[in-house]
Amino acid sequence: MFLINCPFCGERDQSEFSSGGEAHIVRPKQPTELSDDEWAEYLFMRKNIKGIQFERWNHVHGCRKWFNVVRDTSNDKILSVYKMGEKPPVNYK
Amino acid sequence: MPNYRIHKTEYIDETKRVSFKYDGKTYFGYEGDTLASALLANGIHLVGRSFKYHRPRGIVSCGAEEPNAICQIGSKKDLTEPNVRATELELYEGLEASSQNCWPNVKFDIGGINNFISPLIPAGFYYKTFMWPKSFWKKVYEPLIRLSAGLGKSPTEPDPDIYDHKYVHYDVLVIGGGVSGIIAAKMAAKNNLKTLLVDDKKILGGSTIYQNNESIKIDDKLSSEWLKNEIQEIKKLSNLTIKTRTSIAAYHGYNFLLAKENLTDHLPEEKKKNKIRQRLWKIRAKKVVIATGSIERPLVFNNNDRPGILLSNSINKYLDYYGVTCGENIILFTNNDSAYETSISLHKKGIKNIIVDLRKSASSELIKQAESLGIKIYFNHVVTNTFGYRKINSLEIMKLSEDGNTTVGNKIRLSCDCLGMSGGWTPMVHMHTQSGGKLDFRDEDQVFLPKENSEDQISVGSCNGDFDLENIIDKTVNKINKFLDIDNQDYQKTNIICSKENDKRNIWLLPNKIPLGKTKCFIDFQNDSTAKDIKLALKEGFRSIEHVKRYTTTGMATDQGKLSNMHALGIIADTAGVKMGTLGTTTFRPPFTPLTFGTLVGRNVGKFFEVVRKTSMHEWHVENNAEFENVGQWKRPWYYPKNSENMHDAVQRESKAARDSAGILDASTLGKIDIQGTDASEFLNRVYTNAWSKLAIGKCRYGLMLNEDGMVYDDGVTTRISENHYLMTTTTGGAANVLSKLEDYLQTEWPELDVYLTSVTDHYSTASICGPNSKKILNKLFPNLDLSDENFPHMSFKEDKLENINCRIMRISFTGELSYEINIESKYGHSLWKMCIEAGKEFNLTPYGTETMHLLRAEKGFIIVGQDTDGTMTPSDLQMDWIVSKKKYDFIGKRSLYRSDTIREDRKQLVGLLTDDPKEILEEGAQIVSDVKSKPIDMLGHVTSSYFSPNLNKSIALAVVRSGKTMKGQKLIIPMENKNINVTVSDTIFLDKENKRLNA
Structure with a gap:
């Protein structure tokens, strides 16, 4: 059970949060101009990495804010937490 | 009665005699005993039958590792507990225990025949045998296996005991109160770290606490005496909490651990009453020290399972801790030094014993001590067989060959009444691996050890593979200093003499001529x-x-x-x-070790099992005989039976009244989201399929919300209250998810939008009045409100006061009738409802529940998201193309509506079904086919909603059918278990296609 450092509330138990999958998948601005394949790429395709992954979390039983997390999925260590709209930390690839 | 308690120890209070029943017979033990030690004191080894061969089995160990001595405790239907380890259960007055897995009794067990047919029951026997004929499984094999298998019996009535959960935070958690755990806890606590020490036993001290061998000493004292001093010391430390009878059940990531504390299991029944039985501790620790120790290994030789064969160290504990000897003529069979401690202890108490050692020779101080006491040692020998049915009575040993792969020479038969086995020690690495740690294998003594210690978790003592006392203390002190980044000098001058050596001859499967x-x-x-x-x-x-x-x-x-x-x-x-x-x-x-369900569930039983949400009208529904339905967490009135009405009758009456005169529904549970901000209209444009920019203030509009994959997600009516203020309603069950989804888009995709969302579901109560007389009732409630179609048309909104309390009134309809929804602050909901009922009396205003609501909307072909949809339906599949804007550039899910899959013509589509026999009501979920003769039968779809309509006097149904849109008028078949029902595909709207009733 993770401890997640909400950028607005501080460190809280994982049970207060819900996971929102991979981060930095931007909704296309002009979906109508995309082919089926391009749209499917946005809609369905996720990396599901073993290793360092950027993902979205929501402090759903707290401040209800969405934010981003860098997590190593091989050992569940959370390496960094940053707000929506902020650039991902560059030292993780 | 035989008495095997041969000496006094400080852990057994002989002034407090305790009587207990085992397999119906009364015995005595003392306070401080476990059930196992008390049975052994009474000379009882045989405690159960084995699972497959029903061989007689005895107590093997003295702790959590016990495989045989598992009992059924108590006989009451609500309190009996199966699979309790006798080696861990503390004895109390009135304890009732019985053996398991035997019939008719443990001494004579019918299943024992399996032992003699065992060549017929090899590994995988069940998989291999009970495969055919296939029809035998359900009626013959399964009942038979179930009868003879299984362990104890579950209680059949609810558990009356109280359980508790507690969250705690510590700087340091130490698991295990043996020598290394105590040292670690002391070092941490003395360094001002808030520390928790847990141990599963009644007292701290592990296996050192009863150690009494003169050749193992610390600071010139017996190691047990030295440790008792340490325990006294740590009890004085103010920031150390000690929890005994507490075992760690699970070690999760981020140092989150679950521990079970036993609070009353050791108490007599009358003292257990009204007390918390077990508590589940949810522990967050910054650092965890694992000091769980090790358990002794048995040895694998022919017939190594007879009652009277125990682990050597357990024999030692029964003797030195409980004062009980496991036999009078004991043989110890070992591959290492530790059995010699047992041997010397037994010898000192006058118990005759001999040692069979796999090693060719050994020469530690301990062995010299045994030799000097005259204890007979057979080096380089192996036990090849044992004898005795209900208890061991003799065994055979043979000499090992040079390479240890076979036996040589003649058999020697030795008589005995007890055999101790010692195959060395297995570090308890469970906690380390549960926490995600990896293992290394140490070849010298064939043990798995924690590989690396992370910065927040460390293993010390014998669970880390350090078996002799000197190593344990030195290494623990060094590691803890480093781990906690402290400099504790308490143990610098500790002088340790340990005469044991780690030399061992490991042979997994011992050789045999047979x-x-x-x-x-x-x-x-x-x-x-x-x-x-x-x-x-x-x-x-x-x-x-x-x-x-x-x-x-x-x-x-x-x-x-x-x-x-x-x-x-x-x-x-x-x-x-x-x-x-x-x-x-x-x-x-x-x-x-196994946890009880009670511990896991804690207080969340009965009323606390789940959160229950009630509307402010709830009490009225209860008083008026409503049957309730769970919708999410909400309790919604399902129907209101009158006199002896069944559900069908009540629903028919309610439905008829709603269409003939007036009906009233508690609609408070519908999700309500208050939307404000200068971009509110734009926001709605993006989340609903239809256009919102032109909705006038004071008007309402029905909206359909999709997922990004184009599938229908939710629906509801949204009202424009003012320029930048909307009130959205959602389905009852979908409210929370819709809010989360909308917030997600606002925060992550469209942060530029000026929109604020607030859940107001609980803030307003809603009474929905429908039917041709609803306008008259409204007029009585709001005499100053102009209800004319010109002033207050369908899909519009007004505000008015009811006795000075502001109400929001929407003229919207989910039944197809003229209909008004009155929203009022929740605290006035109950009064509003009562006033509506009172005003409606003369018009037979009939309260109706969710079942009638579903029926009425089905007559009109209105969908229920979640009943007629299942996450695979597009608006087009629902024949709702009219609500999808062609003009809007984008909305959630738009692009998916013309993916190759969503534009397929043969998708399942919503249709109406009429049964050829108008009295026949279809079953929801029933499959739909066109041809019952072809095999396999092609399934075209299924029934999603089905009712008998009292207003149409016939059965109606909604269904999803492959290519259904093109099938109107076509005959289809619903195959049921004993008949085929003929249906005709129809329009989805069964009643008032022209919507005349909305303005009746």
Whole structure:
């Protein structure tokens, strides 16, 4: 059970949060101009990495804010937490 | 009655005699005993029958690893508990226990015949045998297996005990109160760290606390005396909490651990009453010290499972801790030094014993001590067989060959009444691996050890493979200083004398002249798997340890293979000719020892099982005989039976009244989201399929919300209250998810929008009045409100006061009738409802529940998201193309509406169904076909909603059918168990297609 450092509330138990999958998948601005394949790429395709992954979390039983997390999925260590709209930390690839 | 309690110890209070019943017979023990020690004191070894062969089995150990002595406790239907380990259960006055897995009784067990037909029951027997004929499984094999298998019996009535949960935070958690745990806890606490020390036993001290060998000393004292001093010291430390009778069940990531504390299991029944039985501790610790120790290994030889055969160290504990000897003529069979401690202890108490040692020779101080006491030692010998049915009475030993692979010379038969086994020690690495740690294999003594210690977790003591006292103390002190970044000097001058050595001769499967196929060398005592089974599995092609485990069931019993896993691995490695370290281990899963369901559930039982949400009208519904339906967490009135009405009758009456005169529904549970901000209109444009920019203030509009994949997600009516203020309603069940989804888009995709969302579901109560007389009722409630169609048309909104309280009134309809929804602040909901009922009396205003609501909307072909949709329906599939804007550039899910899959013509589509026999009501969920003769039958779809409509006097149904849109008028078949029902595909709207009733 993770401890997640909400950028607005501080460190809280994982049970207060819900996971929102991979981060930095931007909704296309002009979906109508995309082919089926391009749209499917946005809609369905996720990396599901073993290793360092950027993902979205929501402090759903707290401040209800969405934010981003860098997590190593091989050992569940959370390496960094940053707000929506902020650039991902560059030292993780 | 025999008495095997041969001396006094400080842990047994002989002034407090305790009587208990075992298998119906009364015995006596003393306060301080476990059930196992009390049974042994009474000379009872035989405590159960084995699982598969029903062989007599005795107590093997003195702790959590016990595979055989598992009992049924108590006989009451609500309090009886199965599978309790007698070795852990503290004795109390009035305890009732019985043996399990035997019939008619433990001494004479019918299933014992399995022992003699055992060649017919090899590994995988069940998989191989009960396969055919197929029809036999359900009626013959399964009931038979169930009858003879299984362990104890579950209670059949609700558990009356109280359980508790508690969250705690500590700087340091120390698991295990043996020497290393105590040292670690003391060092941490003295350094001002908030520390918790847990131990599963009644008292701290582990196996050192009863140690009384003169050749093992600390600071010139017996190690047990030295440790007692330490315990006294740590009890004085103010920031150390000590929890005994508390075992860690699970070690999760981020140092989150679950511990079970036993609070009353050791108390007599009258003292248990009204007390919390067990508490589940949810512990967050910054640092965790694992000091869980090690358990002794058995040895694998022919007939190593007879009652009277125990682990050598357990014999020692029963003697030195409980004052009980396990026999009067004991043989100790060992491959290492530790059995010599037992031997010397026994000798000192006058118990005759001899040692059979696998090693060719050994020369530690301990062995010299044994030799000087005149204890007979057979070096380089192996036990090849044992005898005695209900208890061991003799055994055979033979000399080992030079390489240890076979036996040589003549058999020597030795008589005995008890045999102690010591195959060395297995570090308890469960906690380390549960936390995600990896293991290393140490070849010298064939043990798995924690590989690396992370910055927040460390293993010390014998669970880290440090077995002799000097090593344990030195290493623990050094490691803890480093781990906690402290400089504690308390143990710098501690002087330790330990005469034990780690030398050991490890042979996993001991050699025997008898062919393996004719031996019974047990590995897993509880699941009756033998060395032969493991070899058979390998012969049949199993390679992975995880597969061998499942095929042979080794390590899968309630003891989770604490005694058996290492031997299984060892035999696999030897047989396959690979190094044991390369095999890996099976996964160590929580819980370490079984937990009761009560502990896991805690206080969340009965009323606290789930959160219940009630509307402010709830009490009225209760008083008026409503039957309730759970919708999410909400309690919604389902129907209101009158007199002796059944559900069907009540729903028919309610539905008729709503269309003929007036009906009233508690609609408070619908989700309500208050939307404000200058971009609110734009926001709605993006989340709904239809256009919102032109909705006038004071008007309402129905909206359909999709997922990004184009499938219908939610629906509801949204009202424009002012320029930048909307009130959205959602389905009852979808409210929370819709809000989360909308917030997600606002925060992550469209942060530029000026929109604020607030859940106001609980803030307003809603009474929905429908039917041709609803306008008259409204007029009585709001005499100053102009209800004319010109002033207050369908899909519009007004505000008015009801006795000075502001109401929001929407003229919207989910039934197809003229209909008004009155919203009022929740605290006035009950009054509003009562006033509506009062005003409606003269018009037969009839309260109706969710069932009638569903029926009325089905007559109109209105969908219910979640009933007529299932996450695979597009608006087009629902024949709702009219609500999808062609003009809007984008909205959630738009692009998906013309993917190759969503534009397929043969998708399942919503249709109406009319039964040829108008009285026949279809079953919701029933399959729909066009041809029952072709095989396999092609399933076209299924019924989603079905009712008997009193207003149309016929059965109606909604269904999803492949290519349904093109099938109007076509005949289809609903095949049921005993008949086929003929139906015709119809329009989805059954009543008032012209919507005349909305303005009636």
